[in-house]
Amino acid sequence: MAQPPLSQRIQRLERELGVRLFERTSRQVTITAAGTMLLEDARLLLARADALTATARRIREGESGLLRAALPPDLAAEAIAAILAAFRQHRPGVELELHELSTTEQLARFTSRELDVGLVRHPCDIAGLELGPVLxxxxxxxxxxxxxxxxxxxxxxxxxxxxxxxxxxxxxxxxxxxxxxxxxxxxxxxxxxxxxxxxxxxxxxxxxxxxxxxxxxxxxxxxxxxxxxxxxxxxxLAGAPLAWRHSVAWPRGRGDAAVGAFAEAASRALWNTAAMTADAPARPLHLRPAAEYWL
Known part of the structure; x- marks a missing residue:
């Protein structure tokens, strides 16, 4: 940084704190007694700012933090165990707060911002949500x-x-x-x-x-x-007329790396343990306000 902008910033900081930090002459600049007393606190603040930035990066990249997730009550124990194992393997530093909630309860918690990600059953109102693959x-x-x-x-x-x-x-x-x-x-x-x-x-x-x-x-x-x-x-059932359709869901625009890891873990675990298959026919999927149908 050039000298004039640096001097201006120091002077602005001195005005905000109400104390002189440096003694200036035409030949030298020395730190004042007040500046010496504040120096250690300033270094701690800088260290905490760096730590805050590092923590935010880990949370953003899904390496740490808290993830509030939900699974439906009718999911088999083997499927739940497989989801938890897969998630912990890929995101061991993330604390997973898991809830047993129906689709309606999950939608309500998404609205109140009390849930980050969940496994919903279709048809349901998916307004404002992003979805993983439909299984x-x-x-x-x-x-x-x-x-x-x-x-x-x-x-x-x-x-x-x-x-x-x-x-x-x-x-x-x-x-x-x-x-x-x-x-x-x-x-x-x-x-x-x-x-x-x-x-x-x-x-x-x-x-x-x-x-x-x-x-x-x-x-x-x-x-x-x-x-x-x-x-x-x-x-x-003859002709397989009935099926549950599930997908991982999360609020639109709030899907960070931890949410993505949970979605991946849930999809893979359900595929392997709950006999689920990808629901992807050739015809397009049309989403309606309160339901999901193949047309």
């Missing part, structure tokens, strides 16, 4: 082991006629809830009753005791579902 998770049906349809290799929706349906509460994902019922109706199945349930034990209890069925991905089926005398069995 498809085909659904089968959980039904009593003694049901006639349990003897089938694949179960048509119409074969469930007469049974009630255990479905997640509509408040958790209204558009998806309605889409499931509409798909059932188109397939010839109108549930005798619709009961609300999310927890695995509660859903299985209703299937066993309430003449009901429930839709579930293969990876969340009970371990005994394949046994020949199981109380509850899991069977694929």
């Amino acid at each position: 498809l998770r085909e659904l089968g049906v959980l039904l009593p082991g003694g049901a006639p349809a349990a003897a089938l290799d694949e179960v048509p929706l119409a074969a469930l006629t007469g049974y009630g349906l255990v479905l997640f509460p509509r408040a958790e994902a209204p558009a998806l809830h309605d889409d499931v019922l509409n798909t059932c109706a188109r397939g010839g199945y109108t549930p005798a009753t619709v009961r609300q349930g999310s927890g695995t034990g509660f859903v299985r209890g209703l299937v066993l005791s309430a003449n009901a069925v429930a839709f579930a991905p293969r990876d969340t089926a009970p371990d005994d579902a394949a046994g020949p005398h199981a109380d509850i069995v899991w069977r694929p």
Whole structure:
């Protein structure tokens, strides 16, 4: 820096502090007693400024900081463990604050800026969000082991006629809830009753005791579902008419490196552990205010 701008900055700093930092003569410049007393604090301030810049860089590059993330309640334990392991491997310095939240709860926290990234289920209102790849998770049906349809290799929706349906509460994902019922109706199945349930034990209890069925991905089926005398069995649906569509989502313009690392970890882990596949048909994807449909 040239001498005149430097002198001007020193004089401005002296005016702000209200003390003289240097004694100036035509032949030399010496530090004053006040300047000597302030020198150590000045050095500490500069060091802290450098540390602040370095910390900001690490946060920006996803090497440290706090990431508030959410996963849906119905995700299998193996998938959750795989996501956490993959994220920690690539971002060990980032503190991950993980929450179990439905899609509706995630959207509310995105709006209130209480969540950085999450795994949402479509269709939902994606206004103001950016999305990772959409992954498809085909659904089968959980039904009593003694049901006639349990003897089938694949179960048509119409074969469930007469049974009630255990479905997640509509408040958790209204558009998806309605889409499931509409798909059932188109397939010839109108549930005798619709009961609300999310927890695995509660859903299985209703299937066993309430003449009901429930839709579930293969990876969340009970371990005994394949046994020949199981109380509850899991069977694929003929024609795969139902599927959950998931994608990692985050507020538009706020996707830093840590968010990108979580999105990558979640997509890879779900691909490998939850039998998910990329949902990418040749036809374009049209996004609507409260839903996502292939047209």
